[in-house]
Amino acid sequence: MFNATDILETIRMIDQENLDVRTITMGISLLSCADADIARSCTKVYDKITRLAERLVPVGEEIERTYGIPIINKRLSVTPVSMLAAVSGGDPVLYAKTLDRAAKAVGVNYVGGYSALVQKGFAAGERELIRSIPEALAETDQVCSSVNIGSTKAGINMDAVGLMGEVILEAAKRTADKNCMGAAKIVVFCNAPEDNPFMAGAFHGVGEPDCEINVGVSGPGAVRSALAKCPDGDLTEVSDVIKKTAFKITRMGQLVGTEASKRLGVPFGIVDLSLAPTPAVGDSVAHIIEEMGIEVCGAHGTTAALALLNDAVKKGGVMASSHVGGLSGAFIPVSEDAGMIEAARSRDLSIEKLEAMTAVCSVGLDMIVIPGDTPASTISAIIADEAAIGMVNSKTTAVRVIPAIGRQAGEELEFGGLFGSGPIMALHNDRSSEKFIRRGGRIPAPMQSLKN
Amino acid sequence: MKAVVTVIGRDTVGILARVASVCAEHNANILDVTQSVLSEMFTMIMVLDISDLNDSFSALQNALDKLGADIGMKILTMHEDIFNSMHRI
Numbered sequence: 436m437f438n439a440t441d442i443l444e445t446i447r448m449i450d451q452e453n454l455d456v457r458t459i460t461m462g463i464s465l466l467s468c469a470d471a472d473i474a475r476s477c478t479k480v481y482d483k484i485t486r487l488a489e490r491l492v493p494v495g496e497e498i499e500r501t502y503g504i505p506i507i508n509k510r511l512s513v514t515p516v517s518m519l520a521a522v523s524g525g526d527p528v529l530y531a532k533t534l535d536r537a538a539k540a541v542g543v544n545y546v547g548g549y550s551a552l553v554q555k556g557f558a559a560g561e562r563e564l565i566r567s568i569p570e571a572l573a574e575t576d577q578v579c580s581s582v583n584i585g586s587t588k589a590g591i592n593m594d595a596v597g598l599m600g601e602v603i604l605e606a607a608k609r610t611a612d613k614n615c616m617g618a619a620k621i622v623v624f625c626n627a628p629e630d631n632p633f634m635a636g637a638f639h640g641v642g643e644p645d646c647e648i649n650v651g652v653s654g655p656g657a658v659r660s661a662l663a664k665c666p667d668g669d670l671t672e673v674s675d676v677i678k679k680t681a682f683k684i685t686r687m688g689q690l691v692g693t694e695a696s697k698r699l700g701v702p703f704g705i706v707d708l709s710l711a712p713t714p715a716v717g718d719s720v721a722h723i724i725e726e727m728g729i730e731v732c733g734a735h736g737t738t739a740a741l742a743l744l745n746d747a748v749k750k751g752g753v754m755a756s757s758h759v760g761g762l763s764g765a766f767i768p769v770s771e772d773a774g775m776i777e778a779a780r781s782r783d784l785s786i787e788k789l790e791a792m793t794a795v796c797s798v799g800l801d802m803i804v805i806p807g808d809t810p811a812s813t814i815s816a817i818i819a820d821e822a823a824i825g826m827v828n829s830k831t832t833a834v835r836v837i838p839a840i841g842r843q844a845g846e847e848l849e850f851g852g853l854f855g856s857g858p859i860m861a862l863h864n865d866r867s868s869e870k871f872i873r874r875g876g877r878i879p880a881p882m883q884s885l886k887n
Numbered sequence: 888m889k890a891v892v893t894v895i896g897r898d899t900v901g902i903l904a905r906v907a908s909v910c911a912e913h914n915a916n917i918l919d920v921t922q923s924v925l926s927e928m929f930t931m932i933m934v935l936d937i938s939d940l941n942d943s944f945s946a947l948q949n950a951l952d953k954l955g956a957d958i959g960m961k962i963l964t965m966h967e968d969i970f971n972s973m974h975r976i
Contacts, residue, residue, distance in 0.1 A: 503965035
C-alpha cells in the first residue's frame with residue numbers, strides 16, 4: 436500500500452526542508468472589460484476579478500488542509516493594463532487602484548499585470564502607462580508591474596530601455612520612506628513568459644484563456660537536503676539526485692494545480708518548475724550551489740553549478756507535470772535568498788558574477804539593491820546588458836534592481852517578508868553609459884530569430 | 888478514498904488506542920498500522936478508509952489535531968493523493 440519511508444520523506448520535506456507550493460496564481464483576461472469610458476472599464480475590471488477570484492483564497496486554504504501542503508501565496512495575474520488604457524484613455528493609475536481594491540477584496544497578496552509589452556515599439560497608451568508606474572506603485576499596496584522591452588524575435592526597444600531606467604529610479608524615490616519598495620515591484624523583461632505565476636513579473640498574456648490556474652512550486656531546501664546525502668557522488672550523480680527531488684516537488688505542484696482547477700471550475704494552465712528561494716534559513720539556492728562544493732556562492736565554478744542545477748530541475752520536473760510553463764528554472768533573487776545575502780555581504784558575490792549566472796538560469800538580475808545615486812542611464816545599461824543575454828540566448832531574462840535612495844554600497848535595505856533584506860551591492864564601476872542609452876532606437880533582432 | 892495519519896513524538900502508553908478511538912468516532916476504518924519506537928521516539932503511520940466518514944474530512948483532521956495537542960504528539964492527517972502523486976509514477 437504505502438511505504439513508510441516515502442510517507443516520512445514527504446513529511447520531512449514539508450516540515451523541515453521548507454517544501455511548499457509557492458503560489459497558486461489565477462490568470463484573468465481583462466480584454467472583455469475594455470470600454471471607451473475609463474470609469475466603466477474600471478467597474479468591469481473590479482466586477483470580473485471579484486467574481487472569478489472570489490473563492491481562490493478559501494479553495495487554496497482547503498487544499499492546504501486536505502493534503503498538508505503549505506501554499507504560501509494566492510495571487511492574480513491580469514491582461515497587461517496598457518491594453519485597457521489604449522481603449523479608454525485617461526489616467527492609467529485608476530486601473531492600478533482598481534486592481535488594488537479587487538486584490539484586497541478577494542484576499543490575495545499580489546496582483547500582477549500593470550504591464551506593457553513594448554519590445555518592438557510603443558502602441559497607444561503604453562508610454563503613458565509606463566510613465567505612470569512610479570505613481571501607481573506608490574499609491575497601491577498589492578499591484579505589481581512589468582514591462583517587456585525586448586525579445587529574440589523583435590530585438591530590443593532601446594527607447595523603452597532608456598525610459599525604464601528613469602521609471603525604476605522614480606519608483607524608488609517615491610517610496611523612499613518605505614525602503615524603496617516601489618522598485619521591488621517592477622520587473623523589466625526580455626522574452627517575458629505570458630503564463631508566469633511568480634511576482635512581480637506575472638501578467639496574463641493575450642494568448643491565454645479567459646481564466647486559468649497556474650502554479651509555482653518551490654523547494655530549494657528539499658534539493659539541498661537530498662544533495663547532503665550524496666556528499667561524495669560525482670556530478671552525474673548530483674544531477675540525478677536533483678532530478679528525482681524536482682520530480683517529487685513538481686508532482687506536488689501538479690496535484691495542487693489540478694485540484695484547484697477542479698474545485699474552482701477553471702482550466703489548469705501550467706506548473707512553473709522553479710526553485711524559488713525564501714530568506715528562511717535552509718531555503719536557499721545559493722546553499723545548493725555550496726552543497727555541490729563551491730565554498731561560497733559567487734566563487735569560480737558557481738555558473739557551472741547553477742547550469743547543472745537549472746537543467747536537472749527542468750529534466751526532473753518536465754515528466755512530473757502535464758504542462759510546464761512560466762519561468763521554469765532556478766531563481767537567484769539576492770535579497771530573498773539567505774545564502775546570496777551572506778555572499779553579497781561578504782562581497783564574494785558581485786553583480787558581474789550574477790550577470791554571468793543569469794545566462795544559465797531562469798530570470799535575471801533579481802532583487803539586487805544598488806546605490807541610490809546610480810544614474811538612470813546606468814540602470815538602463817544594466818537592463819540592456821541583461822536583455823541582450825536573453826535575446827541572443829532565446830531565453831527569458833529580467834531586471835529587478837532597487838536603487839536605495841540616500842544610501843551607499845555596504846549599507847542594507849530591509850524589505851521584510853518574502854522580499855527579505857539586501858546589502859547594497861557596488862556596481863562594476865561608475866563609468867558612464869549615457870551616450871549609448873541616449874542614442875535610443877532598436878537593437879535589431881539577432882540571427883537566432885530567423886528560424887523559419 | 889484513503890488518508891494517512893502520521894503520529895510522531897515521545898513514546899507513552901495508549902497512543903494507538905487514543906488515535907484509534909478518534910477514528911472510530913468519525914467512522915474512519917483503519918486499514919493498516921505500522922509503528923516503530925527508536926530511542927523513545929514513537930512513529931506511527933496509520934492508513935484510514937475515509938469513504939464513509941460521518942462528518943467532513945476536515946472535522947476528522949481537527950479532532951486529530953486536538954488530540955495531538957492534548958497528548959503532546961505531532962499528528963498529521965493527510966489525504967493519500969499527496970503520497971501517491973509524489974512517490975508513484
